[in-house]
Amino acid sequence: MDKPVNQKAWLLVLPVVATVAFSAVIPLMTVVNYSLQDIFDPQTRYFVGTEWFREVLNNPSIRAALGRQLLFSLIVLLIEIPLGIGIALTMPRRGPWVPVCLILLALPLLVPWNVVGTIWQIFARPDIGLLGRLVNGLGIPYNYTGNPLHAWLTVLVMDVWHWTSLVVLLCYAGLQAIPDAYYQAARIDGASRFAVFRHIELPRLKGVLLIAVLLRFMDSFMIYAEPFVLTGGGPGSSTTFLSQLLTTMAVGQFDLGPAAAFSLIYFLIILLFSYVFYTAMVRLGRAEG
Amino acid sequence: MEWMAWTLPTIVFFSGIGVLLLLMTIWQVVSPSVERKGFLPIPTTRGDRLFIGLLSAAYIHLAWLALTEAVSLWWAFALSVVWLLVLLRWG
Amino acid sequence: MRIRYLVLLAYILFLMLPLYWMVNMSLKTTAETLTTFSLVPKSLTFDNYRTIFSDPAWYSGYLNSIIYVSLNTVMSLLVALPAAYAFSRFRFLGDKHLFFWLLTNRMAPPAVFLLPFFQLYSSVGLFDTHIAVALAHMLFNVPLAVWILEGFMSGVPKEIDETAYLDGYSFPRFFLTIFLPLIRAGVGVTAFFCFMFSWVELLLARTLTSVNAKPIAAVMTRTVSASGLDWGVLTAAGVLTLIPGALVIWFVRNHIAKGFALGRV
Numbered sequence: 001m002d003k004p005v006n007q008k009a010w011l012l013v014l015p016v017v018a019t020v021a022f023s024a025v026i027p028l029m030t031v032v033n034y035s036l037q038d039i040f041d042p043q044t045r046y047f048v049g050t051e052w053f054r055e056v057l058n059n060p061s062i063r064a065a066l067g068r069q070l071l072f073s074l075i076v077l078l079i080e081i082p083l084g085i086g087i088a089l090t091m092p093r094r095g096p097w098v099p100v101c102l103i104l105l106a107l108p109l110l111v112p113w114n115v116v117g118t119i120w121q122i123f124a125r126p127d128i129g130l131l132g133r134l135v136n137g138l139g140i141p142y143n144y145t146g147n148p149l150h151a152w153l154t155v156l157v158m159d160v161w162h163w164t165s166l167v168v169l170l171c172y173a174g175l176q177a178i179p180d181a182y183y184q185a186a187r188i189d190g191a192s193r194f195a196v197f198r199h200i201e202l203p204r205l206k207g208v209l210l211i212a213v214l215l216r217f218m219d220s221f222m223i224y225a226e227p228f229v230l231t232g233g234g235p236g237s238s239t240t241f242l243s244q245l246l247t248t249m250a251v252g253q254f255d256l257g258p259a260a261a262f263s264l265i266y267f268l269i270i271l272l273f274s275y276v277f278y279t280a281m282v283r284l285g286r287a288e289g
Numbered sequence: 290m291e292w293m294a295w296t297l298p299t300i301v302f303f304s305g306i307g308v309l310l311l312l313m314t315i316w317q318v319v320s321p322s323v324e325r326k327g328f329l330p331i332p333t334t335r336g337d338r339l340f341i342g343l344l345s346a347a348y349i350h351l352a353w354l355a356l357t358e359a360v361s362l363w364w365a366f367a368l369s370v371v372w373l374l375v376l377l378r379w380g
Numbered sequence: 381m382r383i384r385y386l387v388l389l390a391y392i393l394f395l396m397l398p399l400y401w402m403v404n405m406s407l408k409t410t411a412e413t414l415t416t417f418s419l420v421p422k423s424l425t426f427d428n429y430r431t432i433f434s435d436p437a438w439y440s441g442y443l444n445s446i447i448y449v450s451l452n453t454v455m456s457l458l459v460a461l462p463a464a465y466a467f468s469r470f471r472f473l474g475d476k477h478l479f480f481w482l483l484t485n486r487m488a489p490p491a492v493f494l495l496p497f498f499q500l501y502s503s504v505g506l507f508d509t510h511i512a513v514a515l516a517h518m519l520f521n522v523p524l525a526v527w528i529l530e531g532f533m534s535g536v537p538k539e540i541d542e543t544a545y546l547d548g549y550s551f552p553r554f555f556l557t558i559f560l561p562l563i564r565a566g567v568g569v570t571a572f573f574c575f576m577f578s579w580v581e582l583l584l585a586r587t588l589t590s591v592n593a594k595p596i597a598a599v600m601t602r603t604v605s606a607s608g609l610d611w612g613v614l615t616a617a618g619v620l621t622l623i624p625g626a627l628v629i630w631f632v633r634n635h636i637a638k639g640f641a642l643g644r645v
Contacts, residue, residue, distance in 0.1 A: 003469060003470055003471045004469075004470060004471070005470065005471045005472065006469075006470040006471070006472060007472050007473060008470075008472075009466035009469070009470035009472040009475075010466075010472055010473070012462040012463055012465060012466035013462070013463040013466050013467070013478065015458075015459040015462065015463065016459050016460060016462075016463040016482065016522055016526060017478070019455075019459050019515075019518055019522060020481075020482060020485055020518075020519070020522055020523070022515075023485075023493075023497075023515060023516060023518060023519040024485050024488075024493070024519055026496070026500065027493050027496030027497060027500060028496070030495075030496040030499065030500070031492070031495065031496055034495070034496075086387075087387070087388065087391050089384075090384045090385065090387050090388040090391075091388060092385075099633045099634065101388070101392070102633060102636050102637060103626075103629055103630070103633055103636075104392050104395065104396070105392070105395065106629055106636055106640075107395065107396075107399065107622075107625075107626070107629075108395055108399075109576070110576055110579075110580070110622065110625025110626065110629060111399075111580065111621070111622060111625070112579060112580045112581075112582065112596075112597050112621050113580050113581070113582050113597075114582045114597045114600060114601055115597075115600070115618045115621050115622075118402070118600065118614060118615070118618050119398045119399065119401070119402050119618065120398060122401060122402060122405055122611065122615065123397070123398040123401045123402075127414075128405075128413055128414065128417070128611070129401070130397065130401050130419075131397075131398075133417060161394070161395065161398065165395070166640060169636065169637050169640040169641075170637075170640050170641050172637050173637035173638050173640060173641035174641065176637065208641050211641065211642060214487075218486075218487040221489065222488075222489030222490065222491065224489075224490075224491060224582070224583050225582040225583065225597075228601075229601060242489070242491070243489050243490075243491040243583070244491075246489075246491045246492070246494070247491050247494060247583065247587075250491070250494050250495040250498075251494060251495070251498065251587055256495065259495055260495060263491070263492040263493075263495065264492075266489060266491070266492055267488055267489075267492050270484070270487050270488055270489065271484055271488075273487075274483065274484055274487040275480070278480055278483060282476075
C-alpha cells in the first residue's frame with residue numbers, strides 16, 4: 001500500500017458523496033422516520049414507537065418470505081457457482097470463437113428482468129411453451145402455475161439461465177489472468193487435470209469467486225421482476241420473495257409505517273452480509289498483494 | 290421537508306449518529322488510529338470497530354423486540370452501549 | 381477435448397432455446413400460437429412488430445427508456461470518474477468506509493428505497509419525469525461505476541501521473557488528455573454496465589413513472605395483467621428490448637470478461 005495520503009482527494013469524491021447522499025441518505029432517514037409513526041397523510045400522523053417493528057418481526061408471512069428467500073439464495077449459489085466454474089473451464093482460451101462465446105453467454109444478462117419472466121413464462125407454459133410441452137410429452141405432468149414445487153423449480157432454472165453467465169464470465173476473466181508458465185510447469189511435473197485445477201486454477205480464482213458470491217447473493221436476495229412476471233408470487237405465496245412482499249406493502253397497500261420497518265430490517269440483513277463478504281474480499285486482496 | 294415526517298426521537302437519533310461520526314473524525318485527526326488485533330477475528334481500526342458496534346447494536350435492538358414482550362427497549366440500549374464500549378476498547 | 385466443447389455447446393444451446401422460443405412466437409400470429417404447436421412459424425408475419433412501431437403507447441415506452449438510460453449513463457460516469465481516480469491514487473480520511481458505504485447502495489434492494497423515492501420525487505415535483513428515474517438508478521450505478529473504474533485505473537502505473545505533473549501538466553489537463561485515453565476501455569465497459577443495469581431495472585422505473593416517462597418494461601407488465609394476452613405483440617416487444625443490449629455489447633466484446641470482473645483481473 002504505497003498510496004500517498006492526500007486529503008484533497010475528498011474534493012474529487014465530493015460529487016459522488018453528494019449524489020449518493022441525495023438518493024440514499026435522505027431516503028434512509030425518511031424510512032427511519034416513517035417506521036416509528038402511523039401515517040395517514042403528512043399532516044395526520046402519530047408516533048407509535050417500535051410497534052411496527054414488533055409487528056413485522058412477528059408477522060408470519062414476512063417470516064415465511066424470509067425463510068424462502070434465504071433458501072432460494074442458498075440454492076442459487078450452490079448451483080450457479082460450481083456450474084459457472086465448470087462452464088468457464090470448457091471455454092476456449094483464445095481464438096476466433098472466444099468473442100462469439102462471450103457474447104452468446106452475456107446475452108441473458110442483457111435481457112430486461114421482466115422480459116426474463118416473460119421468456120420463461122412462454123417457454124415453460126404447458127400449453128404453448130416448448131419446455132412445458134416437452135416435459136409433459138415425456139409423461140411428467142408439469143404445470144408451474146398450479147404446483148408450488150414446479151413453480152420453484154421453474155424460478156430456479158430461470159435464475160440459473162439468467163445469471164450463471166455472470167459467474168462464467170468472472171471465472172473466465174480470472175482464468176485468462178493465469179500466466180501460461182504455470183500450466184507449462186504443471187505439464188513438466190506431469191500433474192493431472194484435477195491437480196492443475198485444484199492447485200493452480202482454484203487458488204487464483206478466489207478473488208473473482210468472492211465477487212461472484214457477493215454479487216449473486218445480493219442480487220438473488222433482491223429478486224423481484226422475474227418471479228413477479230412468471231408466477232406473480234404464486235401459486236399461493238410459494239414464490240413470494242422479500243422484495244415482492246415489501247413492494248406490495250409499500251405501494252400496493254400504502255402501509256407506510258410497517259413497510260418502512262420492513263425496509264429497515266431488510267436493509268440491515270443486507271448490510272451484515274455485504275460487510276462480511278466485503279471484508280473477506282479486501283483481506284484476500286491484501287494477502288495477495 | 291414536510292414529507293420526511295420528522296419527529297423528535299428521530300432527530301435526536303440522527304443527531305447522535307452525526308455527533309458520533311464528527312467526534313470519531315476529530316479523534317482520527319488528532320491521533321490517527323492504528324490497525325490492531327483484539328478479540329475480533331480480524332484486525333480492525335477504530336472506525337471499523339465503531340461500525341461493527343453500531344451494526345450489532347441494531348441487531349441487539351431487533352432481537353430484543355422479537356424475543357421479549359413489552360420489556361422496555363432501554364435495556365437493549367444499555368446493553369448496546371456496554372457492548373460498543375467493550376468493542377472499542379478490546380475488539 | 382471433444383467432450384469439453386460438447387458441454388459448452390449444450391450450455392449455450394440451453395441459453396439460446398428460450399430466446400429462440402420468444403423470437404419464434406413473435407413471428408407468429410397469436411391465433412397460431414394458441415391453436416397449433418410449431419417449432420417454426422407456419423405463416424410468417426411481421427404484423428406484431430408493425431403494431432409496436434405504429435402504436436405510440438408502445439414505441440414511446442422504448443423512447444422513454446432510452447432517454448433515462450442515456451441520462452443515467454452520462455451522469456453516473458461524470459461523477460464516478462473523479463471519485464474513482466481519488467480511490468485508486470490516494471489515501472484519505474475515511475476512504476475505506478466511504479468505499480464500503482458506496483457499495484452498500486449497490487447491494488441494497490431497490491424495494492427498500494421505493495417508498496421514500498416515491499415521496500421524495502413527488503414532493504420535489506419530479507415524479508413521472510425521465511430525470512427522476514435517471515437519478516434513482518444512479519443509486520446503484522454510481523457505486524458500480526466507481527468500483528469498475530477504480531479497478532481499471534489501478535492497473536495504470538502511477539509513474540505516468542508523476543511524470544505528467546513533473547512536466548507541468550495541471551490536474552484537469554492531465555486527466556483529460558493523458559489519463560482518460562489510457563483507460564478508455566474501462567470507461568467503455570463502465571458505460572456499458574451503467575446502460576445495462578439501468579435498462580434491465582423494472583421496479584424503480586415503474587414506480588416513479590405513470591404516463592409521460594413510462595418505460596417499456598412497465599408497458600409490457602401492464603399488458604401481462606390485462607385479460608386476453610396478445611402473445612404475439614408481447615413477445616415482439618420482448619425481442620425489441622434485446623436489441624440495445626446486443627448492440628452495445630458488440631462494442632465492448634473484447635473487454636467484457638474483464639469488465640464483469642470489475643476491472644480486477
